[in-house]
Amino acid sequence: MLWRGSADRSPGAARGVGGWVLGVDICQAKLESARMTARGVPADFTMAGAECLPLTSSTFGKCCISLGMHHLAEPLRRDALREVLRVLMPGGSLFVIDYNLPIEMPARLAAMALIKMDSSAEARAMLCQHSLVDEVQKAGFQISRREFFCCGTMQLIEASKLT
Ligand SMILES: C[S@@+](CC[C@H](N)C(=O)[O-])C[C@H]1O[C@@H](n2cnc3c(N)ncnc32)[C@H](O)[C@@H]1O
Numbered sequence: 001m002l003w004r005g006s007a008d009r010s011p012g013a014a015r016g017v018g019g020w021v022l023g024v025d026i027c028q029a030k031l032e033s034a035r036m037t038a039r040g041v042p043a044d045f046t047m048a049g050a051e052c053l054p055l056t057s058s059t060f061g062k063c064c065i066s067l068g069m070h071h072l073a074e075p076l077r078r079d080a081l082r083e084v085l086r087v088l089m090p091g092g093s094l095f096v097i098d099y100n101l102p103i104e105m106p107a108r109l110a111a112m113a114l115i116k117m118d119s120s121a122e123a124r125a126m127l128c129q130h131s132l133v134d135e136v137q138k139a140g141f142q143i144s145r146r147e148f149f150c151c152g153t154m155q156l157i158e159a160s161k162l163t
Contacts, residue, residue, distance in 0.1 A: 001021060001024070001063070001064045002022045002060040002087065003022075003060060003062040003064075019042065020043070020044070021042065022044050022060075023045040023046070024046055025047065026047060026049050031047060050083060050084075051080045052079070053083045058086075058090070059089065061089055062092060062094075063084045063092070063094050063095070064094075064095040065080070065084070065095070065098075067098055067099075069096060069098045069132060070099055070115075070120065070126050072122055077126070077135055081094075081141070082140075084139075085140050085161055089161070090163050091160065091162075093144075094141055094159045094160070095156065095157070096156070096157040097155070097156050098126075098132060098155060099115060099127055099153060099154060099155070100148055101127040102148070102151070102153060107151040110153050114153060115127055132157065133146055133155075133157055136157055136159050137159070141160060142160050143158070144158050144159060144160055145157070
């Protein structure tokens, strides 16, 4: 989800302040369901791969990738992050929410179960290597926050585009 408006406003503030949200997914059914959820919010939806966004450079203030990165193999994750960096304005923020694999039991077992449910090799590789935060940094973002929640089975990474 990409938010166009000043970089210091949240997507939730889109209602009534002249901002605009763009939802991107490769699945038409997911876009339809998001369209229903976003009723009343100034939002559009487009079917596209995150690794090749049909969008103009430096136009969005914020981007949120929610539970999407673990669906992509490493080269596609790299391309997706490069694309987000391109479409964000300088000073814009990226929020990535995805699974995490904690070290401690029993949270580790819970995370393993979540990954098994997802059953993709991409999810397993990314989580077992704990690589997501490094990948965001290597793409050119500055990490400003990393938080774990749901007993460490989920992570939030906040990062910004400096120039
Ligand atoms: C677990 S769902 C999360 C959906 C939503 N973002 C949320 O947080 O509820 C993962 C989504 O990633 C989408 N997806 C998978 N590969 C993608 C890609 N290359 N580009 C964009 N979206 C992709 C899937 O179609 C699916 O809707």
